[in-house]
Amino acid sequence: MVAWLVNGHHPVPLLRLLFLLLLLLVPAGEGALARSHGWDRDVGQRASRRLTRSERRRFTFGAVRDVQLDAAQVERRIESLRGRDGVRVNVIGRGDHGNPIYRVDIPARSGGQRSRPVRVVVSSWIHGDETVGPVAALGLVDHALKNARFRQRFDLSVLVKIDPFGTRNNPDGVNLNRAFVAGRWTAETLAIRRSLAPERGQIDLFVDLHGAGRAGFFLIRGQDDGNLSRRILGAMPTATLLDATGAQPWVGPYKLHSLGAATSNNPGTFKGWMIEQGAPYSYTLEAPRTLAPARQTAGMLRLLRSTLENTARHGRLDRAWPRGAGSVKMRGNTP
Ligand SMILES: [Zn+2]
Numbered sequence: 001m002v003a004w005l006v007n008g009h010h011p012v013p014l015l016r017l018l019f020l021l022l023l024l025l026v027p028a029g030e031g032a033l034a035r036s037h038g039w040d041r042d043v044g045q046r047a048s049r050r051l052t053r054s055e056r057r058r059f060t061f062g063a064v065r066d067v068q069l070d071a072a073q074v075e076r077r078i079e080s081l082r083g084r085d086g087v088r089v090n091v092i093g094r095g096d097h098g099n100p101i102y103r104v105d106i107p108a109r110s111g112g113q114r115s116r117p118v119r120v121v122v123s124s125w126i127h128g129d130e131t132v133g134p135v136a137a138l139g140l141v142d143h144a145l146k147n148a149r150f151r152q153r154f155d156l157s158v159l160v161k162i163d164p165f166g167t168r169n170n171p172d173g174v175n176l177n178r179a180f181v182a183g184r185w186t187a188e189t190l191a192i193r194r195s196l197a198p199e200r201g202q203i204d205l206f207v208d209l210h211g212a213g214r215a216g217f218f219l220i221r222g223q224d225d226g227n228l229s230r231r232i233l234g235a236m237p238t239a240t241l242l243d244a245t246g247a248q249p250w251v252g253p254y255k256l257h258s259l260g261a262a263t264s265n266n267p268g269t270f271k272g273w274m275i276e277q278g279a280p281y282s283y284t285l286e287a288p289r290t291l292a293p294a295r296q297t298a299g300m301l302r303l304l305r306s307t308l309e310n311t312a313r314h315g316r317l318d319r320a321w322p323r324g325a326g327s328v329k330m331r332g333n334t335p
Pocket residue numbers: 127130210211
């Protein structure tokens with residue numbers, strides 16, 4: 001009834017008055033409640049809607065079905081990038097168990113563009129059992145190499161494989177994504193710190209790729225990003241996004257502020273450390289490990305590309321060239 005009135009057209013002033021009166025009398029619905037609690041009305045909506053048949057076919061979340069890959073396979077792929085089109089491949093250090101930590105740089109190309117490229121760092125496979133990340137990260141590298149326009153707009157570095165040992169915690173029982181803080185540094189996180197700290201204040205966007213045993217893609221931001229996370233998630237079909245099922249906007253430890261978007265800052269995360277390093281935009285992206293593997297990787301890559309595109313277009317970044325900079329080399333990444 002109320003919905004019909006809201007959507008309807010009211011040419012008669014008296015009817016309008018009656019409608020306003022009705023609004024005052026009708027008890028606060030879920031929408032008003034949601035607003036007063038600071039989460040968006042779309043949270044809790046997707047889960048209550050039945051999926052269409054085509055959505056069910058594409059996006060059925062079931063048991064965990066991880067993307068199958070091993071460290072040697074990924075290393076071969078990374079090594080094959082050496083020397084390709086300006087790509088630089090460096091081993092920035094070794095983990096506590098001897099595993100090489102690779103950094104792949106795809107420097108921006110100068111094309112006479114008016115604004116400087118966006119400096120982006122992507123990381124994946126910091127949790128050894130979350131194999132969707134490296135596939136999506138390497139997918140982004142492929143995209144960058146095929147797309148001249150991408151190279152003009154983004155200056156990209158990718159840390160593809162930080163812990164390939166197959167379990168969430170490393171073989172010593174350490175969660176590497178809590179080891180970016182005093183007292184917890186490991187060989188892996190120290191190598192990353194050494195490599196990225198010289199760029200303090202110059203990284204615009206950091207994205208950390210993960211997988212979770214939940215029913216939907218989601219994004220975790222470390223700090224308020226205005227409307228950016230909503231824009232980023234706008235690239236995904238709503239049926240693929242994580243939603244709350246109860247009256248509260250909580251999914252496990254995550255409080256959703258809009259469909260598929262949470263804010264969280266656990267001490268010692270890579271994302272949190274990048275915020276300390278001055279990155280204005282820092283995100284964790286989570287793919288549902290409960291989706292068919294090919295859909296996980298395709299969805300993750302889509303979400304990742306949307307994160308870059310929306311940050312470049314709508315992020316509050318100073319994109320003016322540094323004074324006197326004649327080329328992107330000025331800001332080009334260094335290993
Ligand atoms: Zn993870």
